[in-house]
Amino acid sequence: MEIYKITPRFEKGNDKARFIVNKSFGPKKPMYFENVDQAKGSPLIQQLFYLPFVKAVKLEEKQIEVTRFDILEWGDVIDEVSAQLQNYLNDGGEVFENNLLDKTPVTIYAESTPNPSVMKFVSNKKLINETVEFKNIDDAKYSPLAKKLFHFPFVKEIFISSNYVSITKYDISPWEEVVMELREFIRSFIEEGNVIIENLIVKKKNQKLSSSKNLNSLEEKIVSILEEYIKPAVASDGGNIEFDSYNNKEKSVQVILQGACSGCPSSTFTLKNGIENMLKEMLPGKVESVIAING
Numbered sequence: 001m002e003i004y005k006i007t008p009r010f011e012k013g014n015d016k017a018r019f020i021v022n023k024s025f026g027p028k029k030p031m032y033f034e035n036v037d038q039a040k041g042s043p044l045i046q047q048l049f050y051l052p053f054v055k056a057v058k059l060e061e062k063q064i065e066v067t068r069f070d071i072l073e074w075g076d077v078i079d080e081v082s083a084q085l086q087n088y089l090n091d092g093g094e095v096f097e098n099n100l101l102d103k104t105p106v107t108i109y110a111e112s113t114p115n116p117s118v119m120k121f122v123s124n125k126k127l128i129n130e131t132v133e134f135k136n137i138d139d140a141k142y143s144p145l146a147k148k149l150f151h152f153p154f155v156k157e158i159f160i161s162s163n164y165v166s167i168t169k170y171d172i173s174p175w176e177e178v179v180m181e182l183r184e185f186i187r188s189f190i191e192e193g194n195v196i197i198e199n200l201i202v203k204k205k206n207q208k209l210s211s212s213k214n215l216n217s218l219e220e221k222i223v224s225i226l227e228e229y230i231k232p233a234v235a236s237d238g239g240n241i242e243f244d245s246y247n248n249k250e251k252s253v254q255v256i257l258q259g260a261c262s263g264c265p266s267s268t269f270t271l272k273n274g275i276e277n278m279l280k281e282m283l284p285g286k287v288e289s290v291i292a293i294n295g
Contacts, residue, residue, distance in 0.1 A: 004089040008082040010074040015055070017074045019064045019085055025095055026061045033057045041192070043094045047084070053077065106191040110179045113166070113238040117156075118259065119175055120238030121186050122164040127196050131240045133258045134158045143197040145189055154178055159240065159259035160197065166238040166259040218286060219246050222253055225282055230275055241271075244293070251288040253279060 002023060010017035031042075034056050039045035048054050048064075053072055058065040064085065068074065089095075111120040132143070135157055140146035146158045149167065157168040165186060169178070190196070215223065223243045234241050239259035246253050255275065276290040 004086055006082050006086040006089075008078045010078055012073070012075065014074070015070065016065055016067050017078060017081075019066070019082055021062050021064075021089070024061050025089060026059045026064070028061055031059045033059070042096050044085075044088060044096075047088060047093075048081075051077075051081070106187050108183050108187040108190075110183050111238070112175075115168075115238075117171070118166055118168045118238055119179060119182070120164050120166050121183060123186075123190060124163075125190060126163055127165070127190070128160060128162065130197075131159070131161045131258065132197060133240075134160075144194055145186070145196045148189065149182075149185075152178070152182070159238070161235060161240065161259070164238065218283070219243070221283060222246060222279065222287070225279060226255070226275070229278060234271070241275075251286060252291055253287055253289075254291040254293065257292050257294055 004025070005022040007020045007022075008017060009020060033039045033042070033045050033049075036046055036049035039049055039057070042059070045057050045059060048057055048066060053068045054066055055069045056067040058067075066081070107124045108121050111122055113120050134140040134143065134146045134150075137147060137150040140150055140158065143160070145165070146160065149155050149158055149165075154169045154173045155167055156170050159166040159168075167182065169175070226241060226243055230241055239257065242256040242258065244254040244256050253275075257271065272290050272292040275292070276287070279287040279290065
């Protein structure tokens with residue numbers, strides 16, 4: 001078995017040094033690390049950050065580039081660092097853990113919604129199996145992603161669905177000033193493998209739905225129509241709709257609006273009328289009105 005050999009390269013006075021490896025060991029595309037927290041998926045890079053003079057690390061397929069703080073010169077430590085890296089690799093030390101290199105890169109794109117206060121951030125990776133809405137940071141205690149998003153001062157409400165996050169903002173900042181920051185934050189959070197939402201809250205939600213909704217045959221038909229015809233269109237706009245109740249005496253259906261559908265008077269009016277007309281047509285004589293409330 002061919003052993004790893006490392007050849008160090010640096011120029012006097014330059015804060016960067018390269019450690020060239022004789023065979024492939026790293027990623028096909030360069031990876032950058034600016035602190036030990038960013039390197040949590042790479043034991044090798046973490047070892048480097050334990051050295052007090054290491055400022056940043058760039059990892060490539062056959063080399064490591066290390067940037068130092070100005071507390072010493074590379075000539076004082078280059079041989080020591082080179083030997084440490086070489087011994088680590090030859091002793092079978094992990095470059096990455098949990099098949100980090102096999103993870104699919106995460107992409108996020110921002111999409112406007114009919115509600116000008118809401119932006120939809122769509123992921124190429126499935127996020128959760130349920131739909132969950134958070135009105136404030138206290139609601140988000142079981143969602144690490146939502147909790148961190150609420151630390152942005154302009155974030156008002158959060159709605160998370162299978163492959164997107166809808167964010168409602170306060171009017172303190174226009175979207176063009178914050179959308180890139182939010183998009184990159186969400187992308188990094190997901191790509192690092194962080195937990196989106198803990199199973200506990202999803203379990204609680206399922207228990208609540210199963211215990212509170214003993215539907216009769218008409219209510220089941222209403223739910224079926226909402227699921228088949230209304231929800232897909234609403235989801236494409238970054239929102240969600242849930243059946244709440246049916247009043248047999250008044251022949252009225254109450255639904256809960258979430259995400260981009262919630263809090264926008266024009267959207268609420270349009271959606272309410274659309275649902276009302278569809279239910280009247282598909283369930284003649286059974287539905288006279290629809291009441292839409294914000295989640």
